[in-house]
Amino acid sequence: MPLEPSYSHIYVENGAADYPFAKSLLEKFKRAKVINIHDYKEVFNRPKQDFDLQKQSPKLILAVKKDKFLYDGSRFVQDSNNINFFYNALSLNCPYDCSYCYLQGMYSSANQVCFVNLEDFFSATEQAIEVRRDQSQPLYLCISYDTDLLGFESIAPYCRKWIEFCRGRAGELLIEIRTKSANFSALADLPADPSVVLAWSLSPQEVCHRHERKTPSLKSRLHAMSQAIQAGWQVRLCIDPILPIDNWDACYRELVDIIFMEIKPEALLDAHLGVFRMSTDFFSNARKRRPAQELFYRPWKRERGTITHPEAEREALTNYVKTLLAKRLPEEKIRIW
């Protein structure tokens, strides 16, 4: 069945089109059909959407975020014990399509929502910096948590805007931009900033191919990561989730070897490791929406509202990759979920 190209239609919430960020986005899609809507939720939250099919022809929804410009850090990330840890949701959904992603259980739509009122996010962040609980530490903010902003940078330049916002805020703000993108070139003209961590999620090529649809290859990601390091950026290595594919141990050993052939260990800020985990509700939704995802039929364990590996398997996966990394990195630089 021939489908419309991605972003063939742009739904624009009342008032959103007046924002400069929205104007620049609309300018990039002059041939798209624009449909005016009252509230992004009337399109995004519709019942009976086909997530799978929408992923093949996603639409853009431009909206104004009214509240909740910052969320408390999630228990599903490695920094969950940091009391200054927050994340925000500048965009809902992700240009990539990973089979283990919780977004397919979190949202009923695969369409991409872009919030265009960046100034409101900046104001809320400034206030949060002022009142952060541990004033000796910067406010730690993940801006690419429910999405992949760098992967979407050529369309919506959120990373650029946030990096500009970070200028001169070293010590009071630290943002993490987590990505699978190879699009470092979109930021290459910006000077490296100590308030910004660029975090690359890397997986064995077999995982990229089978479980991370639409993402750049391992080689391309590694190249982008290397470019960022050379340009002086703080770079985090993320191997998350470690998936128990066939011959997983050999695959991850090879991955670590490939990484350190390209990158000097001392150039990395740190490394985050994790295994598959998803809230039980999201897992149940995701399985209903995408019943043909092989990963959903593994013998997972339900543990305190989370679907994850049985403990022994989880430990085997993380310990193995941790041991590989520990040969190159000091242990205190390795964080595990």
Add this chain to the structure above:
Amino acid sequence: MESLPRSSYSHGRMILFIFALLPEAQPFLQRLKLKKHSLGTGLEIYLNDEYAALITGIGKVPAAVCTARAMQLTELADVVHIVNIGICGCREVTAPVGKCFLINNIKEMATGRTFFPDMLEKHSFTEGTLITVDCPQKADSSNTLIPALYDMEAAGIFQAASAFISIDRLHFIKVVSDHLHDKLLCRDTIQQLIDSVVDEVLNFVSTFSITLPIDVINEQEHAALDNLQLALRLTQTQSAQVRDLAMAFRLSGRAGLVEKLSVVANNFPKNSTKASRKLALEQIDHALRA
């Protein structure tokens, strides 16, 4: 009129066309050679193996009621796409009579609610906004009119149909019949207007995917799973575990599921015990993961 013998029920996937009026339906009935069947009082349904057509009468409530009734019929259990086709009024004189639109949003005038069919399939139509009203609109009768197309059924059809199938499989195609004047259109005019778009609509419809996403396990494999469940007297939880293993097995691209399940089913006595079921599950797990 003929009543439908059970043996001729469709076994394939079906596309349902919904019309308000018989003259709107006529060009499709003729082109697709659809035959009228008696499937319930007040339900005019025309069928062949691939297509069905339903005539609802005028207004969003009759349209919603007929759509919901039709979608509950076993004869229409295989409907995977619904296409509402009909004439509409248009305030804009720049859209000439006969122009055909694919609708990307439907506003229900009475409630202020808006419904959005998913615009996923590639198409060659002009897209438009449709407003479903409760009585015919006149160009000079209201100052609340906005530039759009006007009909009297689409919002009702959308709401009823979306209870049964996903919204990417709902399509609304409207042909401009007038510019909101109050003259009644004759039957022949309506038929001609629709007749002029039949080819374009059928072309569009021919691109639809008529498979459903969940066809990973085929009928034979389902039967083998049912058989295993009965043979081993599996609990609901155990049965779900086996089906998960079967799904993982098929999704990994491997074949021979029926044989593997049959071997296990035949290996165990009919009077299974808790211990033998556990052992059987271990064997299935081993056989399907290997």
